[in-house]
Amino acid sequence: MLDIRLIREQPDFVKSRLATRGGEDAAKIDEVLRVDAERRKTETVLQQCNADRKRLSKEIGAKRATGEATEEIEARVREIGEEVARLNEQTSAADEQQRELLLGIPNLPHANVPAGKDANDNPVVRSWGEKPELKDPLDHVALGTKLKLFDLERAAKLSGSGFICFTGPGARLERALIQFMLDLHTREHGYLEMSPPFLVRRECMIGTTQLPKFEEDMYGLEEQQLFLAPTAEVPVTNYHREEILAASELPKKFVAYTPCFRREAGSAGRETRGILRVHQFDKVELVKITTPETSYAEHESLTADAERVLQLLGLHYRLIELCTGDLGFGSAKTYDLEVWSPGQNAYLEVSSCSNFEEFQASRMNLRFKDADGKNRFCHTLNGSGLALPRLFAALIETYQRADGSIAIPEKLQPYFGADEIR
RNA sequence: GGUGAGGUGGCUGAGUGGUCGAAAGCAGCGCUUUGCUAAAGCGCCGUACCCCAAACGGGUACCGAGGGUUCGAAUCCCUCCCUCACCGCCA
Numbered sequence: 031m032l033d034i035r036l037i038r039e040q041p042d043f044v045k046s047r048l049a050t051r052g053g054e055d056a057a058k059i060d061e062v063l064r065v066d067a068e069r070r071k072t073e074t075v076l077q078q079c080n081a082d083r084k085r086l087s088k089e090i091g092a093k094r095a096t097g098e099a100t101e102e103i104e105a106r107v108r109e110i111g112e113e114v115a116r117l118n119e120q121t122s123a124a125d126e127q128q129r130e131l132l133l134g135i136p137n138l139p140h141a142n143v144p145a146g147k148d149a150n151d152n153p154v155v156r157s158w159g160e161k162p163e164l165k166d167p168l169d170h171v172a173l174g175t176k177l178k179l180f181d182l183e184r185a186a187k188l189s190g191s192g193f194i195c196f197t198g199p200g201a202r203l204e205r206a207l208i209q210f211m212l213d214l215h216t217r218e219h220g221y222l223e224m225s226p227p228f229l230v231r232r233e234c235m236i237g238t239t240q241l242p243k244f245e246e247d248m249y250g251l252e253e254q255q256l257f258l259a260p261t262a263e264v265p266v267t268n269y270h271r272e273e274i275l276a277a278s279e280l281p282k283k284f285v286a287y288t289p290c291f292r293r294e295a296g297s298a299g300r301e302t303r304g305i306l307r308v309h310q311f312d313k314v315e316l317v318k319i320t321t322p323e324t325s326y327a328e329h330e331s332l333t334a335d336a337e338r339v340l341q342l343l344g345l346h347y348r349l350i351e352l353c354t355g356d357l358g359f360g361s362a363k364t365y366d367l368e369v370w371s372p373g374q375n376a377y378l379e380v381s382s383c384s385n386f387e388e389f390q391a392s393r394m395n396l397r398f399k400d401a402d403g404k405n406r407f408c409h410t411l412n413g414s415g416l417a418l419p420r421l422f423a424a425l426i427e428t429y430q431r432a433d434g435s436i437a438i439p440e441k442l443q444p445y446f447g448a449d450e451i452r
Numbered sequence: 453g454g455u456g457a458g459g460u461g462g463c464u465g466a467g468u469g470g471u472c473g474a475a476a477g478c479a480g481c482g483c484u485u486u487g488c489u490a491a492a493g494c495g496c497c498g499u500a501c502c503c504c505a506a507a508c509g510g511g512u513a514c515c516g517a518g519g520g521u522u523c524g525a526a527u528c529c530c531u532c533c534c535u536c537a538c539c540g541c542c543a
Contacts, residue, residue, distance in 0.1 A: 070501095074502060074511095076502095076512080077512040078503095078511085080512055081511060083523080083524080084524085087470075087524040088471055092471075100523075105523085107524080108523060110523090403481090405499080
């Protein structure tokens with residue numbers, strides 16, 4: 031969340047940066063300032079009362095020791111006590127209100143993020159490879175059905191629409207991709223592999239900004255007060271929550287494969303054909319915890335690490351930068367990686383690489399000790415490396431052959447154990 | 453799930469109602485002594501927040517979390533969370 035001190039000291043700057051996102055957050059800033067001023071006023075009075083009570087209580091102790099009467103002071107302290115209780119309630123209510131307001135205000139876009147209204151204004155940063163030349167390519171649903179790589183109808187029988195059941199060579203290809211990506215990131219890019227819990231506490235979901243704003247998109251277990259993680263970002267970034275790390279151990283680089291659970295409320299009809307938008311999918315996720323000084327360099331290298339997957343698999347892609355109006359709630363800067371899908375005749379988002387700066391760290395109280403011994407918030411970053419179903423779709427569509435079989439890219443063959451599917 | 457023990461500062465560990473934000477030791481930082489190493493002595497050494505133009509200034513809160521009792525709670529009571537041990541159940 032945003033630093034209340036920054037809001038206090040430079041409200042106009044904060045408002046103008048938020049305005050580039052296109053929302054109406056200026057009113058929230060005014061509201062939070064009002065609550066903050068009120069809160070500090072009562073807090074000062076409260077602290078004065080507490081000081082009085084503390085002093086007088088000690089006096090009672092001293093007088094009792096010498097046998098002096100204390101009834102009068104006791105009565106006074108009791109009065110102050112009532113006042114304290116009242117003010118206490120007021121301050122903690124204001125505290126809570128302030129935190130709630132702050133949790134609902136999005137991050138400031140980094141100064142160099144291109145201004146824009148929506149996805150149409152996202153500039154292409156670079157692209158790699160070429161669109162494959164295919165005559166009447168089948169899309170992944172046709173291919174997958176024909177070669178029995180997955181079964182969407184039977185998956186719906188199990189869990190409803192929006193679920194996939196990979197089968198036979200499809201299941202094996204999925205697993206091969208996961209293994210391939212984990213090996214690449216751990217062996218060549220220096221990430222530490224994690225296999226975290228998939229169910230997480232509410233505080234974690236607040237820490238990485240899924241809550242409180244996007245609760246309707248999350249699956250939760252009401253009774254147990256746990257949520258199904260919509261991405262490994264949640265358990266992995268929160269791994270060090272409430273900790274003070276040594277500057278020397280930063281940056282920390284984690285890679286984790288997990289299933290991801292998303293309700294996708296309100297997205298019915300959009301990109302819902304086949305396996306492109308589902309309620310449960312697998313993903314390999316990259317997470318970094320860094321110092322503020324290095325986070326943007328680490329952001330570039332994290333993005334490059336994700337791109338490497340597509341390069342090694344020989345899949346055409348482009349990298350776009352999200353403009354201010356399209357930026358996610360907690361992000362200061364984001365690159366989206368889009369792979370080419372011959373079947374859709376479109377680019378599919380397979381990774382979103384973001385630098386959250388201290389937005390998440392402040393929510394989860396994740397800090398490090400700097401060279402001067404001061405505790406400062408870390409910066410957190412993450413990006414998919416990559417999301418499986420769309421990668422799967424782009425891969426089988428790109429490598430389909432005229433005879434209906436699918437070639438397996440060379441780098442993947444050792445993992446898949448064959449050079450084609452037919 | 454049951455029973456029992458426990459959760460105090462970076463660590464170890466005292467503290468069972470008053471002057472305790474908390475003894476002591478270790479680690480860390482600074483200074484002094486010393487030919488070097490070692491050792492010794494002295495001092496500093498938690499976090500968050502509030503007031504102040506600012507300070508090596510003043511203040512409040514925090515002893516797992518939240519409530520309660522009391523003039524006053526690390527200390528007493530209740531609820532919850534977590535850790536450990538044993539038992540039960542289980543992949």
